[in-house]
Amino acid sequence: MGFTEIFVATHDAALKRAGLLDAGSAPAANGGPDGHAVRIEGVSDFEIEQLGDLAGTAVHAGGADYELTMVDVASDSLLAVPPAMVRALADLLSYETEGEGNVLEDVAEQWAAQDDMPFGAAQARTYVEQLARLAAGLDDAERTGLYVWSA
Numbered sequence: 001m002g003f004t005e006i007f008v009a010t011h012d013a014a015l016k017r018a019g020l021l022d023a024g025s026a027p028a029a030n031g032g033p034d035g036h037a038v039r040i041e042g043v044s045d046f047e048i049e050q051l052g053d054l055a056g057t058a059v060h061a062g063g064a065d066y067e068l069t070m071v072d073v074a075s076d077s078l079l080a081v082p083p084a085m086v087r088a089l090a091d092l093l094s095y096e097t098e099g100e101g102n103v104l105e106d107v108a109e110q111w112a113a114q115d116d117m118p119f120g121a122a123q124a125r126t127y128v129e130q131l132a133r134l135a136a137g138l139d140d141a142e143r144t145g146l147y148v149w150s151a
Contacts (some may be wrong), residue, residue: 002151004044006081008039008134014147016069018078021149036137038130042118045079045150047111051128052085054110059091068148081135081146085086089135089146092128104128 009017038046038097045068052066071078081089104126112115112124119127138144 003041004048004148005038005039005149006039006048006131006134006146006148008138008144009036009147010143011071011145013077014080014081014145015119017073018071018147018149019077021151022075022077035093038127039133040127045148047114047117048071048081048148048150050114051111051131052081056084056106058107059088059095061088061091064088064108064109071147077149077151079148079150084134085140086130086146088139090131091126093136104132110130 005021007014018103019148041141049066049068053062055106056062057101058067061084066085066088068079070076071080092107095103105121108125109121111128112119112121117124135146138146
């Protein structure tokens with residue numbers, strides 16, 4: 001299995017980035033200087049949807065549509081993160097519960113425990129926090145969205 005990249009972009013920029021990724025020429029995103037992309041080895045868009053479901057449940061927004069959607073017929077590898085999932089991920093950074101511990105850590109542990117996940121809870125926590133920060137940093141004024149490209 002290849003990798004999945006989750007990134008912040010405008011619609012046009014997302015299509016361009018997907019084209020580069022499809023061609024195998026985009027730079028590695030993990031830990032990039034702009035902080036606008038996260039590359040996760042060994043997962044697909046399905047695991048990202050699982051994370052959305054877990055995040056939604058954790059912030060008491062379960063039952064919303066967390067299914068990634070096709071962006072453009074020109075690229076079947078580029079998907080958009082629905083607004084409900086963006087909100088749930090962003091909420092993980094600030095969601096407070098009474099005596100239930102750290103919600104972000106709980107979600108990361110649950111995600112890492114899913115079948116065939118290629119990493120443990122510690123790495124999952126890093127990924128979940130990075131994705132939550134991407135979601136929280138979206139700017140409506142700049143018309144940016146959260147996109148998923150999966151090999």
